[in-house]
Amino acid sequence: MTGTAGPDTDGSGAGRDGGHDGEGPELGREEVVLERIEKWRRHRPRLKDEFVNSAHGAGGKASAALIDAVFVEAFRNKTLETMADAAVLELPSGERIAFSTDSYVVKPRRFPGGSVGHLAIHGTVNDLSMMGASPSWISAAFVIEDGFSVEELRGIVDDMAEAAKHAGVTVVTGDTKVVDRGAADGVYITTAGVGVIPAGVHLDARAIRPGDKVLVSGKIGDHGVAVMIARGDLALEADIPSDTAPLNELVEQLLAAAPGTRFLRDATRGGVATVCNELARDAEVGVVLYEHQLPIRNIVNGACEILGIDPLYVANEGKLVAIVPADQADAALAAMRAHPVGADAAVIGDVTEEPPGIVVLRTGLGGSRIVDMLVGDPLPRIC
Amino acid sequence: MRFVDEYRDPAAARLAVAEIETLASRLVPSGEPLKFMEVCGGHTHTIYKHGIENLLPSTVELVHGPGCPVCVIPMGRVDDAIAVAKRPNVIFTSFGDMMRVPGGSGNLLEAKAQGADVRMVYSPLDALRIAEANPDREVVFFAVGFETTAPSTAVTLLKARERGVTNFSVFCNHVTIVPPLKAILESPDLRLDGFIGPGHVSTVIGNRPYRFVPGTYGKPLVTAGFEPLDILQALVMLLRQLTEGRCEVENQYTRAVTDGGNRKALEILSQVFELRPHFEWRGLGFISQSALKLSPEFADLDAELRFAVPGVRVADPKACQCGEVLKGVIKPWECKVFGTACTPETPIGTCMVSSEGACAAYYNYGRLTKIPVKSA
Numbered sequence: 026m027t028g029t030a031g032p033d034t035d036g037s038g039a040g041r042d043g044g045h046d047g048e049g050p051e052l053g054r055e056e057v058v059l060e061r062i063e064k065w066r067r068h069r070p071r072l073k074d075e076f077v078n079s080a081h082g083a084g085g086k087a088s089a090a091l092i093d094a095v096f097v098e099a100f101r102n103k104t105l106e107t108m109a110d111a112a113v114l115e116l117p118s119g120e121r122i123a124f125s126t127d128s129y130v131v132k133p134r135r136f137p138g139g140s141v142g143h144l145a146i147h148g149t150v151n152d153l154s155m156m157g158a159s160p161s162w163i164s165a166a167f168v169i170e171d172g173f174s175v176e177e178l179r180g181i182v183d184d185m186a187e188a189a190k191h192a193g194v195t196v197v198t199g200d201t202k203v204v205d206r207g208a209a210d211g212v213y214i215t216t217a218g219v220g221v222i223p224a225g226v227h228l229d230a231r232a233i234r235p236g237d238k239v240l241v242s243g244k245i246g247d248h249g250v251a252v253m254i255a256r257g258d259l260a261l262e263a264d265i266p267s268d269t270a271p272l273n274e275l276v277e278q279l280l281a282a283a284p285g286t287r288f289l290r291d292a293t294r295g296g297v298a299t300v301c302n303e304l305a306r307d308a309e310v311g312v313v314l315y316e317h318q319l320p321i322r323n324i325v326n327g328a329c330e331i332l333g334i335d336p337l338y339v340a341n342e343g344k345l346v347a348i349v350p351a352d353q354a355d356a357a358l359a360a361m362r363a364h365p366v367g368a369d370a371a372v373i374g375d376v377t378e379e380p381p382g383i384v385v386l387r388t389g390l391g392g393s394r395i396v397d398m399l400v401g402d403p404l405p406r407i408c
Numbered sequence: 409m410r411f412v413d414e415y416r417d418p419a420a421a422r423l424a425v426a427e428i429e430t431l432a433s434r435l436v437p438s439g440e441p442l443k444f445m446e447v448c449g450g451h452t453h454t455i456y457k458h459g460i461e462n463l464l465p466s467t468v469e470l471v472h473g474p475g476c477p478v479c480v481i482p483m484g485r486v487d488d489a490i491a492v493a494k495r496p497n498v499i500f501t502s503f504g505d506m507m508r509v510p511g512g513s514g515n516l517l518e519a520k521a522q523g524a525d526v527r528m529v530y531s532p533l534d535a536l537r538i539a540e541a542n543p544d545r546e547v548v549f550f551a552v553g554f555e556t557t558a559p560s561t562a563v564t565l566l567k568a569r570e571r572g573v574t575n576f577s578v579f580c581n582h583v584t585i586v587p588p589l590k591a592i593l594e595s596p597d598l599r600l601d602g603f604i605g606p607g608h609v610s611t612v613i614g615n616r617p618y619r620f621v622p623g624t625y626g627k628p629l630v631t632a633g634f635e636p637l638d639i640l641q642a643l644v645m646l647l648r649q650l651t652e653g654r655c656e657v658e659n660q661y662t663r664a665v666t667d668g669g670n671r672k673a674l675e676i677l678s679q680v681f682e683l684r685p686h687f688e689w690r691g692l693g694f695i696s697q698s699a700l701k702l703s704p705e706f707a708d709l710d711a712e713l714r715f716a717v718p719g720v721r722v723a724d725p726k727a728c729q730c731g732e733v734l735k736g737v738i739k740p741w742e743c744k745v746f747g748t749a750c751t752p753e754t755p756i757g758t759c760m761v762s763s764e765g766a767c768a769a770y771y772n773y774g775r776l777t778k779i780p781v782k783s784a
Contacts (some may be wrong), residue, residue, distance in 0.1 A: 054741070054742075055739075055741050058741040058746065058747055059741070059774055061747055061748075062747050062771060062774070065747075065751075070753070073753070073754070074518070076518065076521045076522055077521060078517050078518055078520065078521035079517065079520075079521070080508075080517060086753075330412065333453070335457075386459070387459075388457070388458045388459040389416055389418060389458075390416055390418055390421045390458045390459065390460070390463070390636050391418045391421055391422065391459075391463060392458050392459020392460050392461070392462040392463045393459045393462050394456055394457070394458075394459040394462070394773065395772060395773050397772055
């Protein structure tokens, strides 16, 4: 991207000599500055770091910069560039399949409501489901640290087997590697999955239109808060189980009830806020969310309040955001609520024409604020 | 949430906003806005989180003050912290939001990526616990914050002494609220009509230390709590003072703040800390007697002495005009480097470092004021 931006985007010299006072009429200078920021923001973030750090794995701006600069740059192709949850591939027969992969490195490996084993299946099943596919086959690769307990490994793999059975998918191939002690932290799991997309199902952010409704399939923030508490370094105790769950059945029912559904994405890392930002950017629409309509457990809200983090950015492992035409929103909501994992589904916002690319939250108090992309992980605040 | 939602009631907020509108329009019929500074970063957070600026009439403007403790730490101190963190046997512990604050060369997150053992803690006591669990390592706590967090550092130091923990030390950057407030008020080009006083700091130091604000400088100050209705009520109280021609220190946060403060906490502070002759503030320069260091009695637990930190001063870039933004003299977009050399990704000044600093907020949200947001 270097060199594609305007002359003043990296500040090379602009105003450094302090002699720019009085240039042009004062009126309108604010607009000029806003316009410049706006132009700059439309560019995908640029990678400036020399070393990878944890922010690059957090799913926000830093992740996008790394992915663009390193991976997309090297692998460049049309399918990859859609940057969807899963790649959509057309077979010679004309049938379409969804194909997706993900690695699972959660700490701790076991938390209330599940384990890394559940995540490894649910995550990939859900990525496929977001393209409207019926997930069928899964691969699983394990990187194991020398000295890892076989009993714990068996427990994790049993969880995977249980999760796969529950989701109706089969683990059909795999790989095992053992690395030196200290070269990995216990066990890392990578799964990939394939599923067939039924004819007529085309989910795409570009289909989103102003007037559409934004739905979420249940209470948000449970998984992220459950894991943070299970890490044990918060000196907080609360009974919050992770929401890890497969969403394929829910998606099937949703698409049957609301066939006009435009777009689905599971709100994992980066939470509902990140999903809404991505779709607003890709569809060039605005999104307005209503704080009082967000389904959030009291206890999750309380934990977030204490830590100074925003539940909109907290990870979920069994929740999706759906964009549905207004006239099918009731049907979509009823279909989700009819399924156990969608019992607390809610309409949380509207797709608007203005402001394109921006997510606005109408606060419970009656004010509004922009819900932006995060740079890295949400960090607890001291003040 | 019980005991919280009461302070977020939209109907009560509408009433407060209506009163603010009426009072302000009477005070400034010309429409030139009244400017009030909320001193504390916690207030700024509440204002953004709940979209309060968006509720206020155009006749009332909030100026975000210097009370974000992580943003005011100058680059040289961050570099010192990184130098300590990179020493071979050190476990360096820090609050989360300090990790991304840039020094002259990088931040703590980057130091961590390069191999330094940097750990995020939620309390200095966690750092002490890490020291006890790792007796063969040197554990350093990066102490930042106003009088709000200083007592917990002090208690930790007392505990370290009591338990005989010797592999623990504190890199002290605690600052005090009154000197920067004075520095802002001393400025000849100050354009502020009043202050929302910091709530948490005042639970420790009390409301009395602010009397110089109306007394010497003729500006009203209302100490406020951290819920949105607290802030709105504080604005109403400030506007009433102006309307009635009063100018005094008032307390909105009566459920937590007293005039005299928390005597026990103040005692511990004076036992463990002493004032530094001067300390550098990002964006505001050197301010005398504005920060704390460990008292001689605790010198053996002072990381600055134990590790002989480089102590190199990195000057704020000349073009940075944070000082003027903080005083309400210029708007963020009027700063010469705003949005060019200084952006949220590569911040120069304190106002851009925190996402709630005046400049970062304007960079991210400035457009919102230009966008009509359709109501539900």
